[in-house]
Amino acid sequence: MPRPTKSAAPSSATLDDATLDRHLAALETGARLWSQFTLDQRARLLTRVHATVGAVAAEWADAAATAKGLAPASPLRGEEWQTGPYATLVGLDAARTTLDELAAGKSPLDGVRLDAAPGGRLRARVFPADASDRLLLSGFSGEVWFEPGVTTASARASAGLAQLTPGTSGGVGLVLGAGNVSSIPVLDVLYELLSANRVSLLKVNPTQDPLVPVFERAFAPLIELGFLRIVRGGGEVGAYLTQHPAFSHVHITGSATTFDAIVWGTDRDAHTQPRLAVPITAELGGVSPIIVVPGRWSDADLRFQAEHIATMRLNNSGHNCIAGQVVLISEAWPQRDAFVEALRAAYEAAPSRPVWYPRSDEKRAAAASDYPAAVSSADGTRLLVELGADGDARALETTEYFAPVLGVVALSGLGQAFLDTAVAHANERLSGTLGANVLIDPATEAALGAGFERAIAELRYGGIAINAWTGVSFTVPQLSWGGFPGATLEEVGSGIGVVHNALLLDRVERSVLRGPFRPFPRSIGALASRRGVFTVLPKPPWFVTARTGTAVSAGLARFRARGKVLPLLVTLARAFRA
Template identity: 30%
Template structure:
């Protein structure tokens, strides 16, 4: 469909006048369609990637995790929101804490009993400037938002967030890689299409879509250059997420990390860094360490083992990745080239760069592929001295402001709570993950996702998506877990990972106690499986 035709289909005022009970019915219909078409969606996604690779590295269950699960979780959250609105109230946070001069942390997740069981150690919060104030989405003005979908994942969560959190109708344009999955999404979203709240246009309609004067806002996920081109071509406000070089600050412990702790963190990093061939928004790229940390080399050695031996191969399919890797190899000719599963799969090598200098190529370039670099700072290996210096390095020398992570053991965290709290305040990133990984921020409808670039050059984008509880003036989102959390994603057995993915998908589209029991029970059983690749 042409862009103009897709916009013609929308009826913003009808959507604004649609009562909460009717919206709730539409959400339930969409969720039912996700049950019906979820397998077809996953097959289309995995087939696209495997056809590019020429080998079946992406399984349908794993594709479901990247497509069905995020959207289903967003739908479930929206159901909770509109059930509350029908009762005459807004969803309330777990608690609100004043953390500084005119700064508040609003704890938003987990709330429901099932979520508290799955995410028992999680403390997810948004940081708000000024007195916290919620806005009922029903009170927001009608409008039309153009959502330009990303190429790395076909699950355009921004569609649902724009419709149900912002009270706007949406025209969605897919990335050309995701045309076939987008056709399945159109089936899933048919109730919203029939209602005049959503339409789809062809992947080649980007320019015509973005310059249409009827648009209220444009949501864009993609490259910085494309975002800048959109801004130069139209006066329509742009909310954009454009990636960047996401750091993971490894805080030296007051006590030595155990061998188990080092291996656990290495596998967590390896698992998350290899998802989707490294093409994940918020994926950590630069490890920030202390040059004087006695366990630095032990940690880096464990990471190399985790990347090459402990976790399975994944395939690099995203366009342009080969040139990106060539650039990093040219800058660091001594970097380790790791070959998971003995190198028998094409396009699966991982480049590990250690000892990169501050200000060098690795700091100023985004990988968005299977590249991990480490920058050791010449700072004492003491948490109170290292963490502020590491934050300053990230703020001033790394490209972008999208997502960041801080790994700190529980004893050191307890002893330096004030130092950690100040680091969270000072670090200029839109998402901060403490003892977990930044992509989980993007996946949560309760949180916001976007850069934190006030006063900086445009790299990671402006504005943010998400914010289920509809608070104003959100500065950043913070997600926190335990250092050795049982909830960390660890892919050390393909069968177990596929089982987890399938069970997560089933629970996401049908969040019953029975499906939760199956998810948790099989996860415990599969935790005893040995390496199968």
């Protein structure tokens, strides 16, 4: 491919050919240097990065929260601690552990329980990984499921990906960063470096321009050695870079529309062959279901799970690729009306916040047009769409609104019949395969037994959360993050490939996160009945209704940065006032 001429450079003050040439020269040198680093040197480098991220954690969270219009005293600012510095710190910790194990001649799966999953699959029970995990995410567990055909021997042998051949360079890659969550771009860069031995030019989304100075200090150890460069710019800069011959690979977190423009050009029908000359991986979101399995729930269960669903939709004002969008509920459930009433109340009462992402108002207006009977709340910024079995849910189920729009769709059946219907509905009607959520009480799960696990295996999603939100999986680095396998350049769906995946596992199909149905102290019943999951967590700090969300999330991030126990005890005490 010929090098673009000077006149082809993007018309942006953020990047010109001379600046790009300097960045590329540094990265090409960095790619050669990385291939000479031993695994032990790489682990020690991540220790340095961990320290620099911890040093700017408060500034990072503050800059992200301020850019989203959150007031200084808002408990919702805790979200920016969780999905910014906290997610990055735990990701670095987990990656460093993997490198340490490989450097010692071990497999990252040594000590990890491997057993059979439904459908002839193998799964690795990767979380919790240590005592800190068991305390900070009490009651949560995570599994990585491999594609059918992967054996215990092959899983162990391939764990480590490119770190099994550290001297083989992956060249220089281009990472086009997401604009909604601050740790996404930098975690994508980290995965490129470890999974493929590929250094990166990161172009941030314009919504994250205020964070660039923080990123440059947080990742100074990588930048100094030529393993990372960061540039700004709009769509024209991204378009220019994707056609530049210096890059061996492109990774994007964004929309399918942007993906198609990169691969096929803005006129999709005019091209029969991809215009992109290098491989591409992508995470592109979708419409996430929340399957509510009918059971016998207490009033407290109804309220708690209603707040849970409100959180799935309203976290980050709904500007999440993994936001829950369609609640699938049994029309025959005797408690259906009580649950929908609790959901209406929780959705309306959740704290007000700016709807800040560009063009989200247009998406909400489109939903209001499609569903004029939808209930509007929070000064008109939120919509709740309720549809019966005969309602037309096509727009709701095929449009990723990326805004505070939540739908409730009624389906037939009870028990296993409902669950099977809901799984088929999610697979066949909802766009995308990134994440699915299932809420089920312990007694009902026990009654369904193997039928429940079979239904989970039938869900064609890259991330599944049972009595949890898949958004929490984002902060568990041992789990994979990406759409269900099978996407192509022609039909990309929720994307191609995975990220996070700190154990560097090959042929990953999905990750499953399991959480407690009831918070502490109501979770104590699980100890007596031996059903369900016990947790010491009260209302989790990521709930949008958690009054101490900022204080707790900041305290947890500081613990991950510094490892000091006494401040952690103070943080945990605050969690009980959520």
